[in-house]
Amino acid sequence: MANGNGNGGLTTRMRAAVKEVGDRLGNSQVMTSIFRPGSVFRKGYTDSPRNRSYVIMNNVLYHLHPVKVKRHAVKVSYTLCLGGLSFFLFILLTVTGIFLMFFYRPTEALAWSNVQQIETAVWFGSLVRNMHRWAAHFMVLTVFLHMSRVFYHGAYKPPREFNWVIGVILLTLTLLLSFTGYLLPWDQLALWAVTVGTNMMGYTPVFGGQVRYALLGSNEISGETLLRWYTLHVLLLPFVIVIFMAVHFWRVRKDGGISGPL
Amino acid sequence: MPEIPEHLLRRSRERRKALGLPTGEEGEATEAAEAPGSTAAAPEATAPAAPAGGEGAGGEGGGEGAGGEEQPASVGGIPAHLLERSRRRRAAAAGGGAPAAAAAAAPAAATAVAPPPAMTGPGGHTQRLLTVVKSGSIQQTRAEAQDKVHTWPHLLVVEFAATLAVSAVLFLFSAIVRAPLLSLADVNQTPNPSKAPWYFLGLQELLTMFHPMVAGVTIPGMGIFLLIVAPYIDRNPSPKPQDRRFAISLFTIFLLFWAVLVIIGSFFRGTGFNFVFPWNDGVFFEL
Numbered sequence: 001m002a003n004g005n006g007n008g009g010l011t012t013r014m015r016a017a018v019k020e021v022g023d024r025l026g027n028s029q030v031m032t033s034i035f036r037p038g039s040v041f042r043k044g045y046t047d048s049p050r051n052r053s054y055v056i057m058n059n060v061l062y063h064l065h066p067v068k069v070k071r072h073a074v075k076v077s078y079t080l081c082l083g084g085l086s087f088f089l090f091i092l093l094t095v096t097g098i099f100l101m102f103f104y105r106p107t108e109a110l111a112w113s114n115v116q117q118i119e120t121a122v123w124f125g126s127l128v129r130n131m132h133r134w135a136a137h138f139m140v141l142t143v144f145l146h147m148s149r150v151f152y153h154g155a156y157k158p159p160r161e162f163n164w165v166i167g168v169i170l171l172t173l174t175l176l177l178s179f180t181g182y183l184l185p186w187d188q189l190a191l192w193a194v195t196v197g198t199n200m201m202g203y204t205p206v207f208g209g210q211v212r213y214a215l216l217g218s219n220e221i222s223g224e225t226l227l228r229w230y231t232l233h234v235l236l237l238p239f240v241i242v243i244f245m246a247v248h249f250w251r252v253r254k255d256g257g258i259s260g261p262l
Numbered sequence: 263m264p265e266i267p268e269h270l271l272r273r274s275r276e277r278r279k280a281l282g283l284p285t286g287e288e289g290e291a292t293e294a295a296e297a298p299g300s301t302a303a304a305p306e307a308t309a310p311a312a313p314a315g316g317e318g319a320g321g322e323g324g325g326e327g328a329g330g331e332e333q334p335a336s337v338g339g340i341p342a343h344l345l346e347r348s349r350r351r352r353a354a355a356a357g358g359g360a361p362a363a364a365a366a367a368a369p370a371a372a373t374a375v376a377p378p379p380a381m382t383g384p385g386g387h388t389q390r391l392l393t394v395v396k397s398g399s400i401q402q403t404r405a406e407a408q409d410k411v412h413t414w415p416h417l418l419v420v421e422f423a424a425t426l427a428v429s430a431v432l433f434l435f436s437a438i439v440r441a442p443l444l445s446l447a448d449v450n451q452t453p454n455p456s457k458a459p460w461y462f463l464g465l466q467e468l469l470t471m472f473h474p475m476v477a478g479v480t481i482p483g484m485g486i487f488l489l490i491v492a493p494y495i496d497r498n499p500s501p502k503p504q505d506r507r508f509a510i511s512l513f514t515i516f517l518l519f520w521a522v523l524v525i526i527g528s529f530f531r532g533t534g535f536n537f538v539f540p541w542n543d544g545v546f547f548e549l
Contacts, residue, residue, distance in 0.1 A: 055414040065417065068410040074417050081424040088425045092432070112446045119443060130436035137549060138432065140461050151492075151513050154501030161493035168489045175461060182459050189548050191447035192456040196466060200478025208479070220449065262502055 064249060066257065073258040078153075082146035086174075087245065089139040096132040097234065104184070106230035108223035111186035136178050143174045155259035163251040166244055173241040180233040186226060194229075195221055267393060281354045442548045455535045455546055463527030464520045470535065485516075 025031055026043035035041045038054020045051060053067045072078055103122055104114045118125035147167060150156055156164035183194045198221070202212040217224030252258070278284070411417075458466045468477035496509055503510060532538035532546045 049412070052412040052414050056412075061413075061418070065413045067413060069413050069417050071409045071411050074411060074420055076420060076424070081421065084421055085424060085428055088428065092429070112443075115443060126440065127433075127436055130439065130441045131432055133441035133549075134436055134439070135432055137460070147489075148513075148517060152503075152510065154506060154509075156493040157496070157499060157501060158493075164493050165490050168486060171489075172486060178461070179459060185443055186447045187442075187444040188447055188451070188453055189442055189444045191449070192453055193458050196456050196458040197462055200462075200465060200469070200474060203473075203475040204479045205475065259501065 066253060069257060070260070072261040078261070079258065080145070080149060082142050082149055086139055086142045086146055087249075089135050089142060090241075090245070092135050093132060093139065094238070096128050096135065099128050100132060101234060106184065106226045108186070108226060111184065111226060115185045115187075136181060140174055140178050143171050147171055150259075153259055153262065160251075160255045160259065163248060163255055166248045166251065170241065170244050170248060173237060173244065177233065177237045177241065180229045180237065183221075183226065183229045184233065191221060194225075270392070281351060283350075444548075454533050455531060457527070457531070457535075457547070460524060460528055460547075460549065464523035466535075467523040467527040467531070 023043050026041060026045075032042060036054075036058035038051050038058050039045070040055065056062055056065055056067045100118060103118050103125065105111065115129070118129050120126075150164065150167065156167075179194070179197060183190045198212055198216060201215070202208050204211055213219065215225075215228065216222070217228045457463060465478060465482055468481060471477065472481070496506075498506055498509065500506060526537075528547050529540045529545055530537055532543050538546075
């Protein structure tokens with residue numbers, strides 16, 4: 001019992017000390033310059049409707065979310081988080097992709113051995129490459145399922161028609177990003193999968209041959225193709241998809257937020 | 263010039279006349295003369311009180327006017343013509359008001375005996391109706407309020423949990439399952455079978471049935487085109503499943519069509535892209 005009392009006093013004192021340190025930190029100029037009013041990291045945050053609004057309004061997240069959302073939008077069973085998870089996977093793919101870029105050279109002679117070194121000689125290289133590949137496949141799936149979800153809820157109907165169009169463009173861009181990345185390991189799987197894919201492209205009427213040549217950089221898949229697809233994969237397509245994503249997210253809010261319940 | 267209601271113009275003319283000011287156009291003057299005396303009498307009776315009070319409180323040199331009576335020239339930055347007008351109105355209110363009240367009918371005289379407080383109308387109101395703006399012309403009434411919750415914490419907590427869950431699953435899966443890396447690419451050694459990435463295997467499956475231009479360009483092109491124009495073709499405004507059986511059936515067929523093709527292309531195609539059963543001949547599939 002005496003022990004328990006002693007512990008209780010110690011806990012109270014420790015709690016008070018932690019609180020004081022927290023208050024001092026939360027009130028310091030550094031913290032108040034980083035976190036805007038209403039932030040949970042500032043001193044004196046209390047759970048009030050005003051502060052709940054401030055958390056969003058004084059946060060970069062205000063670009064994505066309004067201060068309040070419809071109650072049914074919070075239910076996971078309505079959206080299954082598919083759109084948000086597609087975006088999250090895109091961020092994960094960007095992070096893991098940048099990591100892989102440190103060790104990869106898009107040339108015929110080095111690409112495959114670089115990937116092998118990532119697998120064997122780089123710390124966490126294998127894990128990061130695995131994550132990049134599986135996240136890419138998973139993202140194709142989530143984007144596709146997101147589209148299906150939107151269709152079944154009739155969420156493409158006015159005023160959201162144009163955002164659906166942007167969504168279809170985003171699906172196409174996702175497939176292109178995945179497909180261009182498929183070639184980069186420069187193994188037999190990559191080479192021949194891309195051969196099958198690009199042969200189909202060559203059958204486009206009128207300008208099929210030119211399109212294929214422009215994409216491959218030669219008549220057959222070669223080192224030129226590798227460089228082109230690498231540039232498409234790490235620069236051009238991400239740049240384009242980010243612009244379309246920005247418009248997509250902006251339109252979600254401008255068109256009245258998430259669509260209503262059925 | 264904005265449209266000024268007729269009754270306001272008339273009242274303005276009557277007051278100006280009562281104050282001995284020029285009424286503007288001659289045509290209006292005759293019009294005012296035509297107005298029946300009984301209707302003109304009531305405003306005239308109140309006219310002396312209201313303008314006098316208005317001028318006294320107004321910033322148009324009312325206060326300065328007292329000092330300005332000795333000096334007609336501009337004083338304290340107030341133009342001479344304004345001072346002049348102020349003095350004339352004061353004179354009209356003091357001298358001209360009494361005859362007007364005397365000339366008015368008996369009920370009007372009663373109001374002159376007990377004049378209403380300054381700055382008020384005949385009924386004692388302190389405001390004047392200028393015009394009636396119909397509701398809806400300048401503001402719209404929205405539909406009833408929606409049931410909403412704060413994004414923080416309700417939505418952000420859900421999103422955070424979802425991202426954590428996906429990260430954990432992806433991390434564990436990547437720690438266990440290795441991404442394929444076959445031997446170095448060799449243009450002279452075609453693997454059998456050669457398969458496209460899984461999401462294109464539906465198209466590759468179509469290649470076995472149609473000309474490459476149809477399977478590789480026309481059908482996927484049509485598919486994307488139809489997806490893009492879908493919201494413009496579907497004119498049914500209802501999002502309820504029971505109201506859109508046709509659209510839902512069509513989309514489900516579309517999804518199943520691709521799913522079946524991708525599954526066949528992935529697991530039921532073996533050497534030479536011939537049809538095989540995976541439980542007999544094994545799986546020819548790499549992700």
